[in-house]
Amino acid sequence: MRELIAPSSSKIIMLVLDGLGGLPREPGGKTELETARTPHLDSLALKSALGLSQPAGPGITVGSGPGHLALFGYDPVVNNIGRGALEALGVDFDLGPDDLAARGNFCTLDKRGLVVDRRAGRLSTASAQELADLLNNIKIEGAEFELRIIKEHRFAFVMRSPRPGRLLSDTDPLKTGGPPLAVQPGDERSEKTARLLNLFLNRAQILLADHSPANMIMLRGFSLLPTLPSFKVRYGLKAGALALNGMYRGVAKLAGMKVLDIKERTMAGEFEALSRHYENYNFFYIHIKETDTCGEKGDFDGKVAVIEEVDRWIPHIMQLNPDVVLVGGDHSSPAVMQSHSWHPVPALLYSRLGRPDGIGEFGERACLKGSLGVLPAQNLMPLLLANAGRLKKYGA
Amino acid sequence: MRELIAPSSSKIIMLVLDGLGGLPREPGGKTELETARTPHLDSLALKSALGLSQPAGPGITVGSGPGHLALFGYDPVVNNIGRGALEALGVDFDLGPDDLAARGNFCTLDKRGLVVDRRAGRLSTASAQELADLLNNIKIEGAEFELRIIKEHRFAFVMRSPRPGRLLSDTDPLKTGGPPLAVQPGDERSEKTARLLNLFLNRAQILLADHSPANMIMLRGFSLLPTLPSFKVRYGLKAGALALNGMYRGVAKLAGMKVLDIKERTMAGEFEALSRHYENYNFFYIHIKETDTCGEKGDFDGKVAVIEEVDRWIPHIMQLNPDVVLVGGDHSSPAVMQSHSWHPVPALLYSRLGRPDGIGEFGERACLKGSLGVLPAQNLMPLLLANAGRLKKYGA
Numbered sequence: 164m165r166e167l168i169a170p171s172s173s174k175i176i177m178l179v180l181d182g183l184g185g186l187p188r189e190p191g192g193k194t195e196l197e198t199a200r201t202p203h204l205d206s207l208a209l210k211s212a213l214g215l216s217q218p219a220g221p222g223i224t225v226g227s228g229p230g231h232l233a234l235f236g237y238d239p240v241v242n243n244i245g246r247g248a249l250e251a252l253g254v255d256f257d258l259g260p261d262d263l264a265a266r267g268n269f270c271t272l273d274k275r276g277l278v279v280d281r282r283a284g285r286l287s288t289a290s291a292q293e294l295a296d297l298l299n300n301i302k303i304e305g306a307e308f309e310l311r312i313i314k315e316h317r318f319a320f321v322m323r324s325p326r327p328g329r330l331l332s333d334t335d336p337l338k339t340g341g342p343p344l345a346v347q348p349g350d351e352r353s354e355k356t357a358r359l360l361n362l363f364l365n366r367a368q369i370l371l372a373d374h375s376p377a378n379m380i381m382l383r384g385f386s387l388l389p390t391l392p393s394f395k396v397r398y399g400l401k402a403g404a405l406a407l408n409g410m411y412r413g414v415a416k417l418a419g420m421k422v423l424d425i426k427e428r429t430m431a432g433e434f435e436a437l438s439r440h441y442e443n444y445n446f447f448y449i450h451i452k453e454t455d456t457c458g459e460k461g462d463f464d465g466k467v468a469v470i471e472e473v474d475r476w477i478p479h480i481m482q483l484n485p486d487v488v489l490v491g492g493d494h495s496s497p498a499v500m501q502s503h504s505w506h507p508v509p510a511l512l513y514s515r516l517g518r519p520d521g522i523g524e525f526g527e528r529a530c531l532k533g534s535l536g537v538l539p540a541q542n543l544m545p546l547l548l549a550n551a552g553r554l555k556k557y558g559a
Numbered sequence: 560m561r562e563l564i565a566p567s568s569s570k571i572i573m574l575v576l577d578g579l580g581g582l583p584r585e586p587g588g589k590t591e592l593e594t595a596r597t598p599h600l601d602s603l604a605l606k607s608a609l610g611l612s613q614p615a616g617p618g619i620t621v622g623s624g625p626g627h628l629a630l631f632g633y634d635p636v637v638n639n640i641g642r643g644a645l646e647a648l649g650v651d652f653d654l655g656p657d658d659l660a661a662r663g664n665f666c667t668l669d670k671r672g673l674v675v676d677r678r679a680g681r682l683s684t685a686s687a688q689e690l691a692d693l694l695n696n697i698k699i700e701g702a703e704f705e706l707r708i709i710k711e712h713r714f715a716f717v718m719r720s721p722r723p724g725r726l727l728s729d730t731d732p733l734k735t736g737g738p739p740l741a742v743q744p745g746d747e748r749s750e751k752t753a754r755l756l757n758l759f760l761n762r763a764q765i766l767l768a769d770h771s772p773a774n775m776i777m778l779r780g781f782s783l784l785p786t787l788p789s790f791k792v793r794y795g796l797k798a799g800a801l802a803l804n805g806m807y808r809g810v811a812k813l814a815g816m817k818v819l820d821i822k823e824r825t826m827a828g829e830f831e832a833l834s835r836h837y838e839n840y841n842f843f844y845i846h847i848k849e850t851d852t853c854g855e856k857g858d859f860d861g862k863v864a865v866i867e868e869v870d871r872w873i874p875h876i877m878q879l880n881p882d883v884v885l886v887g888g889d890h891s892s893p894a895v896m897q898s899h900s901w902h903p904v905p906a907l908l909y910s911r912l913g914r915p916d917g918i919g920e921f922g923e924r925a926c927l928k929g930s931l932g933v934l935p936a937q938n939l940m941p942l943l944l945a946n947a948g949r950l951k952k953y954g955a
Contacts, residue, residue, distance in 0.1 A: 167619070210586065518582055518590070518902050518923060534903065534923075536933040538617065545618030549901040556899055557615055558625035558635070559642040559780075 164545065165392075168399040173486035173551040175400070175446045176437075179234060180473060181227065181411075182455030182496025184215075184508040184527065188463050195454075195463060195498060196509055197526035199470035203477035204490065207513055209523040211488075214535020215507030216543060218494055224505040227455075230493030231414045235448075236398070236544030237391055244414070245329075245386020251319040252413020254311040258388045263327040263356060266384045267310060267320040268335060269294065269377035270343070278339045282316045283377040291315060294377055301366045306359045310380075320382055322360060328353025333383035334364065343381050393419020394446060398548060403440050405433045406450035415448055434476050441483050458496025459503075466498055487551045488513040489543060490525070507537050514550035560941065561788075564795040569882035569947040571796070572833075572843045575630060576869060577623065577807075578851030578892025580611075580904040580923065584859050591850075591859055591894060592905055593922035595866035599873035600886065603909055605919040607884075610931020611903035612939060614890055620901040623851075626889030627810045631844075632794070632940030633787055640810070641725075641782020647715040648809020650707040654784045659723040659752060662780045663706060663716040664731060665690065665773035666739070674735045678712045679773040687711060690773055697762045702755045706776075716778055718756060724749025729779035730760065739777050789815020790842060794944060799836055801829045802846035811844055830872050837879050854892025855899075862894055883946045884909040885939060886921070903933050910946035 185195035218225040218233040219240060228249050229239035244252075251264035258264060269291060271280035295310040295318060306324035313319060330349025336342075346364070348357035364380070371378045394402040396419070403423045404415030412422045421444070425436045433449055440447075451473055457465035480488065491510040494503050509530040520533045531537075535546070548554045581591035614621045614629040615636060624645050625635035640648075643660035654660060665679035665687060691706040691714060702720035709715060726745025732738075742760070744753040760776070767774045790798040792815070799819045800811030808818045817840070821832045829845055836843075847869055853861035876884065887906040890899050905926040916929045927933075931942070944950045 516582070516896065516900070519587075520927065521587075521924060532927075534611065534927050534933065535617075538933075542617040545616065546901075547618075549618035549620065554618060554620060554901070556620045556622050558622035558639055559645045 165397060167555045167557060168548070169553055169555045170399065171551060171553045173445065173553065175487045175489075175547050175551050176449065176480060176485045177234065177447065177489045177547070178449045178451070178473070178480070178491070179231070180451045180454045180470065180490070180492045182458040182494060182503065183492025184495025184497070184504070184506045185458065185466065186497035186499050186504075186506065188499060194527050195458070195466040196470055197528065199467045199474065201470060201474040201525055203474045204511065204525040205523050207477060207481070207488070207490070208511055208525040208529065209521060210519050211511045211513040212517050212535050213520050213522055213525070213530040213533025214510050214512070215527070215530050215537045216491055216510045216540040217507050217537060218540045220539070222505050224503050225494050226503065227410060227493055228414060230540070231411065233540035234491065234493055234543060235394075235418045236541055237418070238541065242389045242391060244389060244417070246384030247320070247386040248388050249410055249413070250313065250384070251321050253408065253410035254313055254319045255409045255412065256311065256319060256321050258321070258413070259323075260387070260390065261323050261325055261327060262387070263322045263324070263329065264386055265320045265382040267318045268381050269316040269318075270379050270381050271376040272343070272379045276342050278336060278341060278343060280376060281335070281339060281381070285315045286377050288312055288315055291318065291377070294371065294374060297370055298367050298380070301363060301370070303359060303362050303366070308363055316377070322363070324356065324359060326352070327387065328356040329385060329387045331357055331360065331385040333385075335381035335383040343379060346382070388417060391417055391419070395419055398446075398544065399553065400446040401444050402446035402448065403444035404448045404450070405436050406448070407433065408450070408452050411450040411452070420448060430472060430476065434479050437480070438483065454492070455496045458498050459501055461498050461501040463498035486515055487547050489547055491543070508540070510535060510543065512543075512546060512550065516550050516552070561793060563951045563953055564944070565949055565951045566795065567947060567949045568841070569949065570841050571883045571885075571943050571947050572845065572876060572881045573630070573885045573943070574845045574847070574869070574876070574887075575627070576847045576850045576866065576886070576888045578854040578890060578899065579888025580891025580893070580900070580902050581854065581862065582893035582895050582900075582902065584895060590923050591854070591862040592866055593924065595863045595870065597866060597870040597921055599870045600907070600921040601919050603873060603877070603884070603886070604907055604921040604925065605917060606915045607907045607909040608913050608931050609916050609918055609921070609926040609929025610906050610908075611923070611926050611933045612887055612906045612936040613903050613933060614936045616935070618901050620899050621890050622899065623806060623889055624810060626936070627807065629936035630887065630889055630939060631790075631814045632937055633814070634937065638785045638787060640785060640813070642780030643716070643782040644784045645806055645809070646709065646780070647717050649804065649806035650709055650715045651805045651808065652707065652715060652717050654717070654809070655719075656783070656786065657719050657721055657723060658783070659718045659720070659725065660782055661716045661778040663714045664777050665712040665714075666775050666777050667772040668739070668775045672738050674732060674737060674739060676772060677731070677735060677777070681711045682773050684708055684711055687714065687773070690767065690770060693766055694763050694776070697759060697766070699755060699758050699762070704759055712773070718759070720752065720755060722748070723783065724752040725781060725783045727753055727756065727781040729781075731777035731779040739775055742778070784813060787813055787815070791815055794842075794940065795949065796842040797840050798842035798844065799840035800844045800846070801832050802844070803829065804846070804848050807846040807848070816844060826868060826872065830875050833876070834879065850888070851892045854894050855897055857894050857897040859894035882911055882948070883943050885943055887939065904936070906931060906939065908939075908942060908946065912946050912948070
């Protein structure tokens, strides 16, 4: 692939509606996307190629990490992002190769040191922040540590040390009645890392002793960020990312995109930022979170409304005159399931050089008739590049 | 696959319209194939399975080499044919394993030995031929050399020597102002080969010194032919090839097909040869070049006319009563793009044992509705064999 990359001044926009794919509310009914009144998307569909994308193979439900890696053209299985790293990205940690991340919880231990509440009575975010400040003063030679509160008892934890290991067991026993566990190394390289983590956890326990119910912390999902060839190196693209949530900014950063500033933290703010930065980049990733949020909450009508709001921004996008536009999603989040799902995700590929399917509707069943077929999400990037005139011919 | 091959007397015809796939001339319009009046193809489509083939994956535009290898069922990425080998096949070099091929140019050097014209003023083909005759007299121990003029300053070059290397740098700097480069070997096996090539190039420079503007040659795209298991070995097929252009005869030969003689160098001549050889082979590859030529020239109407001419030969083919017929292409060449493109290529598979889709039209959008779906071109050969009763059951 990399050998086929050709220089071009064309511009590509990838508009990702998180959890876009859905299911009918009742048997025989319409999905969220089919229900939404989307005149602009429908007329764009008429000039586009349609299909359904699968992030990681039939039947596989993905999280946002692999869902996005696949959309960005990386193998989502080879390049898995661990839970810890994803949580850390979500609170805007600027993770480097020496940073080991984990998901953390404040918890309550009884006098014998056994976990009696894994969530420390869901203490307030403000109280959690005070305790984090306390723990962030811990100094241990050979490493730096930082907790950032996500919400209530939940935090992201990062330890920076040279060449950390990554095969490390969770300290969270995931049930009450037992003690928090010590970190166990899974290989030689992780031994020193485990020692440093356990030193930190001992100090934390001493510092927190008088702060019941939050008198201890537990860590799980230790992970390092995978290193990926950047969009610049892999595709020759100067890519900018527009996302309101840290995790998506983090995944975009991982792919070497520049995270662009958004003045107003709304969908309007994102699209305003697109116009403002339009001249300076040739690839834009725009992330819309609310479709997924509604899907996960089971809010069918809310998801419909978000899709309709996105639809009203389509003329704003098209007025910029991009060469290629993808409208798609990282996975499905049907409101009726209140969760992510494995169902293929509608994808619309508009391009000046495309072969339009002539289907004037953007919805799950309309996309099924499209020329992209049911395709691996990882195949979308090569298609976007080809349509943008950014791929040379293979072979003579 | 090879273990499943079953003997049969059935006959398969693969009719390849080079660069068949197209794009609408204007937004919302019809492609070349959709525009063409093709009553015979349409009525064949009604009894056939339709689909769209992709030579080397979504978004990848291929040259004729990989495009044909995929149609013939070989992996087009693993078995790449280099530029030099393809050019040599095009002028009917009968390349063997000891033949290293390259694409060559006559060029003009100034007094300091710097390239001032990479095309030697596009000297006439006749003058180029005289100079080639001169160079073809060069004798160097350990190798034989031959230039064959393609047209004007362009020629194919072959060096025959035992076990040649293939990692060899181009001598063409691809720009003016610098000297032609010496061939650099990229591995140990290529060292001797590079030495022989550089000896030849020194002699050539001496011989051409007084023949300005064509006072030097430059070589690029050094390549050996890949070796492929033949149609006989791989599929149990006695295959014959009908093609007017050397390159396609060459690729067919590479697949172990017998290149059949064509009396009149026209489409009619090709179909006459099909009838004449019909009894003696059980697989026929028929190559129609003009669809691609028109596509690359941007001649929409010309491409339509070629397709209509092919259509008139369909009854001639069907009257031979073949068991299986594929009508397809090696890649798309939309006239509006004046080049090869990545768009999937219409494919029609007629078979007595087929499950007809009942779609009475052969065109890009009609094929989209067909049961073959959008499939890798490499999957077509197994389908042809199955339909021809040439594949046994796998497993008990």
